[in-house]
Amino acid sequence: MKTIFPVDFQRMSVHKDSQAMLRRASEEGIETVWDRLAKQEPQCGYCSLGLSCRNCAMGPCRVDPFGDGPQKGVCGADADVIVARNLGRAIAAGASAHSDHGRDILEVFHATAAGETTGYQIADEGKLKAIAADYGVELEDRSTREVALEVAEAIMEDYGTRKGSLGFLKRVPAKRLAVWQKLDILPRGIDRENVEMLHRTHMGVDNDYVNILLHCLRTSLSDGWGGSMVATELSDVMFGTPKPVSSEMNLGVLKADEVNIALHGHNPVLSDVIVQASQDPELLNLAKEQGAAGINLVGLCCTGNELLMRRGIPMAGNHLIQELVIMTGALDAMVVDYQCIMPSVTDVAKCFHTAVISTFDKAKFPGAIHITFDPHRGIEIGKEIVRRAVQAYAGRVADKVYIPGEPIPMMAGFSVEAIVEALGGSPEPLLAAIKDGKIRGAVGVVGCNNPKIKQDFGHVQLCRRLIENDILVVVTGCAAVANGKAGQMRPEAADMAGPGLAGICKALGIPPVLHMGSCVDNTRILVLAAALANQLDVDISQLPLAAAAPEWYSEKAAAIGTYAVASGIYTVLGVQPPIFGSKNVVQLLAEGLEDVVGATFAIEPDAERAASLIRRHIEVKRRELGLPYHDPQTIPLPERGREKSPAVA
């Protein structure tokens, strides 16, 4: 698609590798997500205000935000109800995505415990025992397999409603549990809350926006302390709990002389066996016969994060790189599982020799080769996929290969267990540093890319400002990749941090921005927050913590943001959710929740202002805890429309 206007690639992404590929896309007329966004603009205001409803066939309806046109849907729903219902459905969709991912892992875990799989094992017995304790499963005189089977069955019950509350709630600080009990939002079943949300938002069920919003909280909690946590914990059991590991990031991790396979999506169950298959001598030989020096695996999105965390597999990039990586002409296969995989990847792949291989029956892509994942034949399927990739290498056109730039070194693998070990076996040193003010607090910066925000600008700038001000940053998902590519996840990045944080990072040999995993692994942040709260015997909402999702786009992120707030963590969103059509909903989320769950949402696309909001919040929490604090009002909140501060280098 040629455009008559000069395209400003620097406005689209902060990264040179992205910019180089965007130039190539524009020269070769290959459409990208940025082009499609431009074609969608202006986007519908009713929908982006949350004021349109398609929930029934008396509709579709829309409420005029100017007040002159219709103020109610055909059924009588007003702006508050329509906005709340739409938000509720988005959260239920996001929570369902995480929880279904968790169930897929649970099923493989169950089959593995029953000895029915190939390519899987119980890699971390310690973790299995810890989960068994949460679920009250006896350990005495029993084999690992028996314990695993019973744990699997106990977790399966969490998906339904047999027990009335989730096993992992044992990890929630007592004060937080009391808050949820009082509000009657204790999550009762992982699937149940999602189904109930769909029920409540059916026409004529829950017609009270406050009541719907409370169920939004409960639904998100069934994800954070349920489905997502199941995914994280059982992945650790089967594939190993992450430990600090060095790796590299950006498109430079592709190798011109090797078979390049990108593993894209979210679920590690398949990609982990592909890692094993890629080391198979027979397949390596086949690659050599084709003239390739080896088989090179690279990660994309959260499947990539899972492999990076546990295996040190390098990352090609995050969400907005998925089309661009194909344009290097050096990608022989993109293996996809599910979530965040743009339908457009098969279109871009048509312009090159890249084979797109889909693997889950619930996620098919016209134009892709489909190889059904089956854990019972895990390793065989892994080999079949790698073989296809090696065969695709034969079609590579050397002239078309263009791998921009050198990879950036970085460090990943900071599970809670790894952080505690780096601290010498207990969270106490971290707490001590927070107490004396060397570290002001900690912030989880998470979430996606969204072409409405310059790629990774929000993530990188915000994290940089936080670490400069002695705030420890933990990252997951696309936010993690953004920081890695920007060099903020090397141990030497400690030099970018304020003096307090820098000193501690240097003493421990860790970066100031810690990679905690994929998006489902945001539960690691919950576990860490709960552990800190328990150590101090306070509620999570009393801690000097915050969260941010500067460039989020997905319904899953809406669920994550909501479980963070419901768990007591102040959360700043960079992209506005479709709620502005209801002042009441906005007020409740941005202010009202403070008295209810002790935390609120804020919306701020400007990273400098977001950093100030978070710093002020952390100092308020420090003051309330009786710790040394700076007067929050002395932290300047940059004006809108000011002279631009330069990007962090």
Add this chain to the structure above:
Amino acid sequence: MKTVFVNPERCLGCHQCEIACAVAHSSSKEVSLALWEEPLPRRRIHVEPGPTYNTSFANKCRHCNPAPCEQVCPTGAIHRQQDHDLVLITATKCIACAMCAMVCPFDVLTYYPVAETGPQRVVAVKCDGCVDRLSRGDIPACVEACKAEALVFGELNELLKAGRLRESYAVVAATTMMEGQAPAVPETVHAWRAWGASAEEATQGGGER
């Protein structure tokens, strides 16, 4: 003279007017059937994005008088319809030379096949003021579809008076500190657009690494 007046600050970018316009110019006049017609009916109003997210303007023929397009058309395909004071194109006379498009101050002309001339050639297509609907006593389709009153139909002077009234309420309220009438843009829409402006601003900064 009755006209379609555009209030850009009220436009939500929903494209409902575009859909309604295309359907009003289809043979079937039914949205579900219109999509199967050959040639496809086309919109004559174009909702284009503004400089920041969440802003847009619905652009259409202004039926100028004198009309530059009419003045330059070499074949006399463009004429003024007196009853409703509209500038109309006779498709069968159009040779698709694009002279009208070059001089139109609003760039509202498009070129597509239309039912009158068949699918083989393209002709100039633009707003016809919904002349058929007006003769039946209906209002233009785009105005009917717009639920935000970004498009309003009426006597130009009366529409302008309504705007002046809003203005004077606001000025008087501001100068006398009285409670004003509803502002032109409610808080909800204002906050929605403010995000667009600051996202745009945030994107300006930075540069590359």
